[in-house]
Amino acid sequence: MSQDEGRYWLDRPENVAKLYRGLWIVGVLLVLADLVVHRHAEAGFDGGFGFYGVYGFVACVALVLAAKLLRRAVMRPEDYYDR
Amino acid sequence: MIAELPAGLILVAAGLALPLLPRAARSPVAAAAPLLAFAQLLWIGPGYVLEKDAFGFTLQLVRTDRLSLAFGYIFTIAAFLNAIYAWRVREGIEPPAALVYAGTALAAVFAGDFLTLFIYWELSAVASALIVWAGGSARAYGAGMRYMAVQLGSGMLLAAGAALRYAEAGSLAFEHVGLGSPGGALLFLAFGIKCAFPLLHNWLQDAYPEASATGTVVLSAFTTKLSIYALARGFAGTEMLIWIGAAMTAFPIFYAVIENDLRRVLAYSLNNQLGFMVVGIGLGTDMGLNGAVAHAFAHILYKALLFMSMGAVLLRAGTVKGTELGGLYKSMPLTAGLCMVGAASISAFPLFSAFVSKSMVLVSAAEQGYTFIWLVLVFASAGVFHHSGIKVPFFAFFAHDSGIRCKEAPAHMLVAMALTALLCVGIGVFPGALYAILPMPVDYVPYTASHVLAQLQLLVFSGLAFSWLKRRGIYPPEMRSVNLDADWFYRRLGLRMARALAALLQRLFDAGREASRQLGEAGAALLERLHGSEGVLARTWSTGGMALWAAILLAAYLLLYYADKVDRGFIFLLILPFLIGALGLWADSRRRDDD
Amino acid sequence: MSAEQLPALVVVAPLVAAPVALLARRALPAWMVATAACGFSFVAALALAVQVTSGGAVSYALGSWPPPWGIEYRVDVLSAFVLVLVSGVATVVAPFAWASASAELERERLYLFYALYCLCVAGLLGMTATGDAFNLFVFMEIASLSSYVLIALGRDRRALLSAYQYLVLGTIGATFYVIGIGLLYLMTGTLNMADMAARLSDISSTRPVLAALAFITVGVSLKLALFPLHLWLPNAYTYAPSAVTAFLAATGTKVSVYVLLRFYFGVFGTRIVLEELPMSQILLALSVVAIVTASLVALWQADLKRLLAYSSIAQIGYITLGISMASREGLTAAVVHLFNHGITKGALFLLVGGVALRAGHAGFDRLQGLARTMPLTSLGIVIAGLSLIGTPGTAGFVSKWYLVLGAIEAGRWWLAAFIVATSLIAVAYIWRFVEAAYLAPLGGATPRAGEAPAAMLVPAWILVAASVWFGFDTSYSVQGAARAAALLLQ
Incomplete structure (x- = not known):
């Protein structure tokens, strides 16, 4: 594994951080595009500024937090059904 | 001539013939048969009917229209891609079972009546259970048994529903059914089980990940989409489906987030994608139905691609558990890239297939005023990107380096994945081709600036949420675990109850056995005493004894004949000599026996 | 030769062949004469069958004395059907006898x-062809006396005792029969059966006629081994030479059934027998008991030949069961089972004859692993056994089918269930052979000399093939039986 170290661009944490920051920039640009592009609302309220971005972000955070709670309820050892 | 054969028969015949062929010829035949079947479908086109009289009914073995043909096309394409992917699998039950499974599913789609549908429904269930079993492990065996039980149960309900339907409507024709009658309700349940409705779904996540690397790909294509077709045919516009479908899109993604087995993650997302189709069918509008069919078409391809990539990982790395994988992009860059095409497709990135299909369902839901449903669907769209689009490729190919170094996927798998990826992108770039085969005329333009922008916003911020949670350490780590789901009721609770019942029965049985053993032995002894070789009925009688019977019978007859002519003296006079004679003979024989 | 002479020719050929064979005093010419005579009778019987199907009953007045004064030979659909069975089986068994005997x-x-x-x-054919009640008695005695001797020829010492017991009981049966005929002659003044029937219609309920019915019923029941008058049969069949067992099992009791049918339906008439007297109930009860007990007894037999003998008693029970229904379906079933059981049991006893040739006898200790040393014989026994059970695709199924149909037609569902259920006992006793021959390891007592000679196997397999053939092509057996049933119920 050591010989791979540094050979791959993604192995360096600073590159991953660059990607992460780049993604935020893309996100912000996409939200700003709402000001330029005429939004055709499907359900009425989704024409609002940045609706999809906010909804997507909130939804996913909520999803993960809920899943963590779910895990407390349903997680069992891997051989649960084999016992 | 081929055109006149029932659709699907080519695949079934090829599947049955496969084990008889030389090994080298098997894979080419398995790949050629779906192409031939595809050509047959193109040849016969819509409006073709093949009828046959059997069991006192006129059965419609084949009935083609635009709805069934759309499913027919994608089934044959999927069978072809599967054959390429499984090119190296030449032994065992899996290759023939895969072809028979595809063929019977295809035939079921073209069934014009419930009896024909039932027959192929059950046959495809059996063939697919064989594929699960071909997984080979003890877990695959157990999962296959549960799978078979559920699938055959669905078949029973279908048969019962069809019978009730026949009593209600006087016809077995498979047309629109609706929920208005008991027969309709049973059929709905039968289709619902196969479609993995919430709480009826667990056979899917249970069985699919236990099949082999190639087997899971085959399984993912047909069973559930057959039921989507059946729902579209029989229950279009049934409002309950909208709510069921919405629940289907939402709840599996929670499980997908915490599931460790990446093929099981994909099984949950399969369930979630079916939800979109079910909502489209429930809406029942032209656009909703078109969306359901288009999404089924696109879904079969990208889901196959995702399962193929995970199959390749399983083949090379030996596992698909998130806890044990990571960094595989270094060893399998091509597989990683193709997997990401599948991920982009299922996530509905613009220029990828789901972008042009799923949106029809959402638009239709919004148009019909189902705002809450629409919100759920958007949430599920974000969620599916989250787990299928990011989680699966991330944990397999990126994340922390697991240290696994292996070979790139074999060439035939790469070819199959590349072809599938090409179709996914092709549909995304040229949606007109897909729209042309949909059942209803299409009046929908997917590529508007508004739609593209909205979708990109949604996806990018979903991705950001994942990255943010991951970097903050909030994201739940992959853990080796089993997550309880609805199958707990029959795998655990049911098992416990069955054990308790068995213990009770055992006690009752033990008590009863002693009694019945004594009774049975006494009965058997009596039977043998009478009929055994030394028994009274079997032993050789003395001549006098035999003659005695003749006299007794004669006396009995005479008595009976004269019973109403009461002249006892006459009877007595007639019978007496025989009685005396017979007794004499009997006494004589006893004396001779004693000598 | 004209069609009118056929009824006589069928009988005369073997009757003349007998003294010729006797005068020959050597085995080979005697065998050739016998085989030729049987073959001739078979051809004549087939010709008769064709004749009566198209042109109605054929009558031949012996010595040109017109009936009812002279002796009449009268062959209708039913008797032609039985003639074909008897002469056909005789023709198949004759070549078998050469090697076996x-x-x-x-x-x-x-x-x-x-x-x-x-x-x-000749005796059995004569009983079937004649239209004269006393002539029938004469032929019955010819058939019986010759079969006593044939049985006594068996090499087992017990054959003699069996033949003696059969002689005593057969004579009682014949005596009862002749007493019955005497009573009928007293009342009607005729011996011609058709004439008798016409004259009986006015006086059928008188005491002497009823007594005659009782005597004839018991007499003939003895001959056809109806429970409980079957006791002579197991030993006689077991210890007789193989060819004799096969021939008698296929034909002897069947001709007696024919006589019973003839007297019940042709002479006394359905009105008195089935409506005024509880004959059908008695016959039903005896048949049911016969089927159950004989099948169960067969289950415990240690010798395959004896097992099959008891099975015959049960199968006769099925035939009389069909008669007791007295309906079109019931009689069709009885007549068709008479035929189907004849060929099936004939096949089985011929095959067992092959086993006896190689092993000395057919005890189950000799059958362990038999399928390895005598595969064709074993397979034949299994196939014919399936017909005995009544498996679909065999002749036995056809008869059981019509029996069940008759039971359902009469509204007796329990009887239909009974018929199916008792077939399971047959499954059990045939399974005993399968278990011994196919599943057990080769036993020490099992014959290792190989298959029976072709001269025995070929006749046996002709009957095996027939018992399958008539399971598929029922045009001859069922249509013939249905016509006979229609004739009886006229």
């Missing part, structure tokens, strides 16, 4: 065997 009998007695065989065939 040569091995089982002393050489200098062989010509006697063939002469007696001809007599027996």
Whole structure:
């Protein structure tokens, strides 16, 4: 594994951080595009500024937090059904 | 001539013939048969009917229209891609079972009546259970048994529903059914089980990940989409489906987030994608139905691609558990890239297939005023990107380096994945081709600036949420675990109850056995005493004894004949000599026996 | 030769062959004469069958005395059907007898065997062809006396005792029959059966006529081994030479069934027998008991030949069960089972004859692993056994089918269930053979000399093939039986 170290661009944490920051920039640009592009609302309220971005972000955070709670309820050892 | 054969028969015949062929010829035949079947479908086109009289009914073995043909096309394409992917699998039950499974599913789609549908429904269930079993492990065996039980149960309900339907409507024709009658309700349940409705779904996540690397790909294509077709045919516009479908899109993604087995993650997302189709069918509008069919078409391809990539990982790395994988992009860059095409497709990135299909369902839901449903669907769209689009490729190919170094996927798998990826992108770039085969005329333009922008916003911020949670350490780590789901009721609770019942029965049985053993032995002894070789009925009688019977019978007859002519003296006079004679003979024989 | 003479020719051929065989005093010419006579009778019987199907009953007045004064030979659909069975089985068994009897009998007695065989065939054919009640008695005695001797020829010492018991009981049966005929002659003044029937219609309920019915019923029941008058049969069949067992099992009791049918339906008439008297109930009860007990007894037998003998008693129960229904379906079933069981049991006893040739007898200890040393024989027994059970695709199924149909037609569902359920006992006793021959390891007592000679296997397999053939092509057996049933119920 050591010989791979540094050979791959993604192995360096600073590159991953660059990607992460780049993604935020893309996100912000996409939200700003709402000001330029005429939004055709499907359900009425989704024409609002940045609706999809906010909804997507909130939804996913909520999803993960809920899943963590779910895990407390349903997680069992891997051989649960084999016992 | 081929055109006149029932659709699907080519695949079934090829599947049955496969084990008889030389090994080298098997894979080419398995790949050629779906192409031939595809050509047959193109040849016969819509409006073709093949009828046959059997069991006192006129059965419609084949009935083609635009709805069934759309499913027919994608089934044959999927069978072809599967054959390429499984090119190296030449032994065992899996290759023939895969072809028979595809063929019977295809035939079921073209069934014009419930009896024909039932027959192929059950046959495809059996063939697919064989594929699960071909997984080979003890877990695959157990999962296959549960799978078979559920699938055959669905078949029973279908048969019962069809019978009730026949009593209600006087016809077995498979047309629109609706929920208005008991027969309709049973059929709905039968289709619902196969479609993995919430709480009826667990056979899917249970069985699919236990099949082999190639087997899971085959399984993912047909069973559930057959039921989507059946729902579209029989229950279009049934409002309950909208709510069921919405629940289907939402709840599996929670499980997908915490599931460790990446093929099981994909099984949950399969369930979630079916939800979109079910909502489209429930809406029942032209656009909703078109969306359901288009999404089924696109879904079969990208889901196959995702399962193929995970199959390749399983083949090379030996596992698909998130806890044990990571960094595989270094060893399998091509597989990683193709997997990401599948991920982009299922996530509905613009220029990828789901972008042009799923949106029809959402638009239709919004148009019909189902705002809450629409919100759920958007949430599920974000969620599916989250787990299928990011989680699966991330944990397999990126994340922390697991240290696994292996070979790139074999060439035939790469070819199959590349072809599938090409179709996914092709549909995304040229949606007109897909729209042309949909059942209803299409009046929908997917590529508007508004739609593209909205979708990109949604996806990018979903991705950001994942990255943010991951970097903050909030994201739940992959853990080796089993997550309880609805199958707990029959795998655990049911098992416990069955054990308790068995213990009770055992006690009752033990008590009863002693009694019945004594009774049975006494009965058997009596039977043998009478009929055994030394028994009274079997032993050789003395001549006098035999003659005695003749006299007794004669006396009995005479008595009976004269019973109403009461002249006892006459009877007595007639019978007496025989009685005396017979007794004499009997006494004589006893004396001779004693000598 | 004209069609009118056929009824006589069928009988005369073996009757003449008997003294010829006797005079030959050598085995080979005697055998050739016997075989030729049987073959001739078979051809004549087939010609008769064709004749009566198209042109109605054929009558031949013996010595040109017109009936009812002279003796009349009268062949209708039913008697032609039985004639074909008897002469056909006789023709198949005759070639078999050459190898079988040569091995089982002393050489200098062989010509006697063939002469007696001809007599027996002639007797049975005569019983079937004649229209005269007393002439029937004469032929019955010819058939019976010759079969007593044939049985006594068996090499087992017990054959003699069995033949003696059969002689005593057969004579009682014949005596009862002749007493019955005497009573009928007293009342009607005629011996011609058709004439008798016409004259009986006014006086059928008188005491002497009823007594005659009782005597004839018991007499003939003895001959056809109806429970509980079957006791002579197991030993007689077990210890007789193989060819004799096969021939008698396929034909002897069947001709007696024919006589019973003839008297019940042709002479006394359905009105008195089935409506005024509880005959059908008695017959039903005896049949049911016969089927159950004989099948169960068969289950415990240690010898395959004896097992099959008891099975015959049960199968006769099925035939009389069909008669007791007295409906079109019931009689069709009875007649068709008479035919189907004849060929099936004939096949089985011929095959067992092959086993006896190689092993000395057919005890189950000799059958362990038999399928390895005698595969064709074992397979034949299994196939014919399936027909005995009544498996679809065999002749036995056809008869059971019509029996069940008759039971359902009469509204007796329990009887239909009973018929199916008792077939399971047959499954059990045939399974005993399968278990011994196919599943058990090769036993020490199992014959290792290989298959029976072709001269025995071929006749046996002709009957095996027939018992499958008539399971598929029922045009002859069922249509013939249905026509006979229609005739009886006229």
